[in-house]
Amino acid sequence: MMQLNPSVPFKGTAAGIAVIYEKSGQREYESSNDVKEERRRFGQALADLKSELTGKAGENDIFAAHLEMLSDPVIEDTVFDCIDRGHSALDAVKEAENDICAMFLDIDDEYLKSRSDDVRDVFAGIAKALCGNSLSHFELDGDSVVVAKELLPSDTLSMDLGKVAGIITETGSRTSHVGIIAGNWGIPAVLGFAGCLDKIRTGDKVVIDGDRSLILVNPENEVYERYRLLASRKDKVDKEPVFTGDGRRISVMCNAGSIREVRNAVESGADGIGLFRSEFVFMQDEESGEPSEDRQCEIYGSAAALCHGKTLTIRLLDIGGDKKPSYVSFGKEDNPFLGLRGVRYLLANPDILKRQLRAILRASASAEGVIRIMIPMVTDMKEVSAVKDVLAASMAELDREGVLYDSKIKVGIMVETPAAVFMSDVFAENVDFFSIGTNDLTQYIMAADRSLPSVGDLCDYSNPAVRKAVMLICRNASEAGIPVGMCGEMASDVGQTGFLLEAGLDSFSVGCSVLKNVKSNIRKY
Amino acid sequence: MVSGIVVIEAPNGMHARPAGELAKLVRTLAPSKVTFKTPKKEVNAGSVLSVLSLGLKQGTELTVNVEGGNEAQALESVVAFIRNIDK
Numbered sequence: 001m002m003q004l005n006p007s008v009p010f011k012g013t014a015a016g017i018a019v020i021y022e023k024s025g026q027r028e029y030e031s032s033n034d035v036k037e038e039r040r041r042f043g044q045a046l047a048d049l050k051s052e053l054t055g056k057a058g059e060n061d062i063f064a065a066h067l068e069m070l071s072d073p074v075i076e077d078t079v080f081d082c083i084d085r086g087h088s089a090l091d092a093v094k095e096a097e098n099d100i101c102a103m104f105l106d107i108d109d110e111y112l113k114s115r116s117d118d119v120r121d122v123f124a125g126i127a128k129a130l131c132g133n134s135l136s137h138f139e140l141d142g143d144s145v146v147v148a149k150e151l152l153p154s155d156t157l158s159m160d161l162g163k164v165a166g167i168i169t170e171t172g173s174r175t176s177h178v179g180i181i182a183g184n185w186g187i188p189a190v191l192g193f194a195g196c197l198d199k200i201r202t203g204d205k206v207v208i209d210g211d212r213s214l215i216l217v218n219p220e221n222e223v224y225e226r227y228r229l230l231a232s233r234k235d236k237v238d239k240e241p242v243f244t245g246d247g248r249r250i251s252v253m254c255n256a257g258s259i260r261e262v263r264n265a266v267e268s269g270a271d272g273i274g275l276f277r278s279e280f281v282f283m284q285d286e287e288s289g290e291p292s293e294d295r296q297c298e299i300y301g302s303a304a305a306l307c308h309g310k311t312l313t314i315r316l317l318d319i320g321g322d323k324k325p326s327y328v329s330f331g332k333e334d335n336p337f338l339g340l341r342g343v344r345y346l347l348a349n350p351d352i353l354k355r356q357l358r359a360i361l362r363a364s365a366s367a368e369g370v371i372r373i374m375i376p377m378v379t380d381m382k383e384v385s386a387v388k389d390v391l392a393a394s395m396a397e398l399d400r401e402g403v404l405y406d407s408k409i410k411v412g413i414m415v416e417t418p419a420a421v422f423m424s425d426v427f428a429e430n431v432d433f434f435s436i437g438t439n440d441l442t443q444y445i446m447a448a449d450r451s452l453p454s455v456g457d458l459c460d461y462s463n464p465a466v467r468k469a470v471m472l473i474c475r476n477a478s479e480a481g482i483p484v485g486m487c488g489e490m491a492s493d494v495g496q497t498g499f500l501l502e503a504g505l506d507s508f509s510v511g512c513s514v515l516k517n518v519k520s521n522i523r524k525y
Numbered sequence: 526m527v528s529g530i531v532v533i534e535a536p537n538g539m540h541a542r543p544a545g546e547l548a549k550l551v552r553t554l555a556p557s558k559v560t561f562k563t564p565k566k567e568v569n570a571g572s573v574l575s576v577l578s579l580g581l582k583q584g585t586e587l588t589v590n591v592e593g594g595n596e597a598q599a600l601e602s603v604v605a606f607i608r609n610i611d612k
Binding site for chain 2: 061062064065067068069071072073074075100103104106107108109111112113115118119
C-alpha cells in the first residue's frame, strides 16, 4: 500500500478502482485530395460535434460556450480558405487552430489569455470528429477513479460521469474547466498532481481523502471498505427535513430566477421554491416583446414539474423600480421605488395580470397543491381583493373553456412595505401566507437608498426598527394561523437565524448556494 | 452609425460564457452590424473568438459601433448586456 501526498489542494472523499485514461495518439487521417470532399468532411465533422455539444450544453455553461465558438464564422472561413489552397481538412483545422490561438497571444490578462485553452479544446473536438473518433465511448464500471495526464471538457463528453468516483490528473487545477465540471458533479478531483501516472496503474484500489490531503493506493481491504462507506454517505445530498433543536419543523426553500435554478434547488434538497422570480420570463425575449400566455404556461409548468410535489411560489411580475424590460414604457418617475411597480403596475395593466394568472392556473392543473401565487409590493387590502377578482374571473373563463386548473390554489403576499407591516393583522385574515421581503422592506423602513454610499449603511436589517417589524408580522401571521416565510437576504444570514426562529418564522427561502449552510445552522437551535 | 463607450466592470471581464451569449444577442440584432473597438483593433462583435481575442478584462474601455438597422436600440441592448455581465 502506498500513501501519496499531493501538494495541490483538494476536497472530498472517494474510493474506487483506478482507470488510466489515455488519449489516442496521433490521429489517422487520409486526405481525399479533393477540395470539395475535404470541405464536405469538415462540414460534417462540425455538424456532428455541434449536435453532441447541444445535448450537453443544457447541463453545463462550458459546453454552451464551446457550442457558440463552433458557430463562429471565423472558424469556417479560416478552414475553408486553407482547404481551398490544397490542404487536407485535418491540416486546415490545425492551421486554423494555430491562427486563432495566435490572436490570444498579446492579451495581458492571465485568465482571459487562458481562454485559448477553450479554443484548443474546441479544435481537439473538431479533429476528433473528423477522424471519426468522437463517438467512441470511454467504458467505465461504476465507481472508477479516472487517472490521466490531462483532461479537457471534451474528454468528459465521452465518459459517463455518473460512474466516476474520483479524478486525478497530472496537469490542470481546481479552477480549470474540468475542475469546475468535477465540482458541479460533486466528484472529488486532484488536479495538477505531477507524477501520479508513475504511481497508479489501472486496476489499483485508490482512495482520495480530501480532509487529510492524501491519496492511498491499494490500502488494506478494511481501510478501503471504510472509505467506500464514508464516500457514499458524504455523497448523499442533505434531503432530510429540518427540525430545530426543540423539535420545530422549519421549511428551508430556495429563491430561483430561472428553470435551471429551480432544478438545482430541488436536487440540492430544498423543501421547495419560496420565491420564483417570474421577471426572467418577461425579460427573456425582449425583441419579441411580452411573452404569450402559452409560453408562460410552458415555463411555469416546467418549473412545477421539476418540484416533484414540493411547493413552487410564483411571485407575480414585479417590475418597476430598478427592473424594467425594454418593451415597457414607464413615465418619468423621480422616485421609482415609490412609483408604479409590483402589484400597482399589474393592476394598471390588467391584461398583463390576467395573462399571467391564466398561465399560472393552466400550469397548476398538472401539479395540484404545488404552485402558489404571491403578490408583490402590497400596501392596501384593496389591491389583494382586486387581484383575487381577476383570479376569479380567469377561473370562470377557464371553466367556460373547459380547461383544468387547481381550484384550491393558494394566494399569499410579499410583506415588504411599512403599510403591509402595520396592517399585517388584517392581511393575515385574508391571504394564505406571508413572505417577508427584507431587501425592500429595510429600505422603506429605514428611509434610505441602499445603493447610495452616503446613507447605505442605514439599510441594515438588524436595526431594531426592522426587527420589530419582523416580529409584528410573525405574530400576526401566527394569530391568524397562516405560515410566514422570508425570502430576503436576512434569511440567509446565519447571524440572524436565532432571532428569526424566536420571532416565529416558519420558513426560510435562500439562495441555493447557501442552502446547506442555513439548514445546518437552523438545526443548532 | 452610432457609437457608445462602455467600461468592462465584471471582475472576470468578458470571458467565454458572456462572449458566447453576446454573440447570440448580436445575431438577433441583424441587420445591424455591431463591432467592438479597442486601441488594439476592431472586431465583429458577433464572432465569439474575435471578441475573446480582445482580452477584455475588468477596467477596459470599449467602443461599441453599430451600423444599420435600428441603431440606437441595438446599441442600448449591447451596452446593457455588457453592464450586466455576471450580475
